[in-house]
Amino acid sequence: MPRLPRFLRVSLVVLPALFPAYGETLKNWFNDPFIQVRSAVPDCPVPLGPLLSEQEMRKETHWRSERGTSCWLAGQCDKPNSYLYDAPISRSVQAHFAAEPGFARNSSLWLTFQRRFVWVEGCSTDQSVDAAALEAFVRAEPDVERVIVNLRTPRDNKSPYPLAP
Numbered sequence: 001m002p003r004l005p006r007f008l009r010v011s012l013v014v015l016p017a018l019f020p021a022y023g024e025t026l027k028n029w030f031n032d033p034f035i036q037v038r039s040a041v042p043d044c045p046v047p048l049g050p051l052l053s054e055q056e057m058r059k060e061t062h063w064r065s066e067r068g069t070s071c072w073l074a075g076q077c078d079k080p081n082s083y084l085y086d087a088p089i090s091r092s093v094q095a096h097f098a099a100e101p102g103f104a105r106n107s108s109l110w111l112t113f114q115r116r117f118v119w120v121e122g123c124s125t126d127q128s129v130d131a132a133a134l135e136a137f138v139r140a141e142p143d144v145e146r147v148i149v150n151l152r153t154p155r156d157n158k159s160p161y162p163l164a165p
Contacts, residue, residue: 026051026165030064030083033090033113037097044108044123044152048162067115071145082115085143089113092141102137103129111138116145121161123152 028034032050052060064083071077079085090113103109107129109122120134131149138147150161 024053026053027057028052029054029057030060030114032083033086034110035090035094036108036110037094038104038107038109038122040104040106041108041123041125045159046164047110047112047119047121047150047159048164049110049112049119049121050114051164064115071116076145077116082145085116086113089116089118089141089143093118093138093144096137096141100137103134109134116143118144118147119161120147120149120151125154 026048028050029052030050034049068081068083071082072080077085090111093111093113097103097109103124103126106126107122107124109120109124112119112121118138120138129151131151134149134151135147138144150159152159152161
């Protein structure tokens with residue numbers, strides 16, 4: 001029986017560890033809020049958001065428990081786990097977007113909420129919609145610790161955020 005070349009044998013071992021298995025189901029294992037608040041750019045790719053493979057979920061479980069409680073242990077949170085803030089923050093931010101027509105013209109935006117952090121991802125063809133304005137808008141809501149904005153503009157060839165399958 002012929003032997004496979006060394007690089008092929010190594011590839012067969014290493015590559016599956018680097019990429020999720022083809023067809024592996026991605027899920028929102030931790031029920032992190034993920035919502036779309038604007039939808040004016042029809043060809044804007046949907047972000048990956050909180051979707052994880054089972055392997056990624058297993059890796060993240062311990063880290064999430066440590067990070068979630070560190071806020072409370074440091075005296076920065078009233079609740080014992082920073083992930084307990086996510087659902088109320090998501091409702092508050094969603095209501096803020098619903099009440100404010102800003103960012104609606106020529107934008108498609110999705111929000112992911114994890115441990116008092118808010119990821120704003122999407123596209124805008126409006127030059128007045130920028131990362132600083134979006135960050136200030138979302139940060140105005142109570143209990144938001146940090147806002148991360150990944151916005152694709154017409155000048156960008158590819159998306160600045162991971163995409164949903």
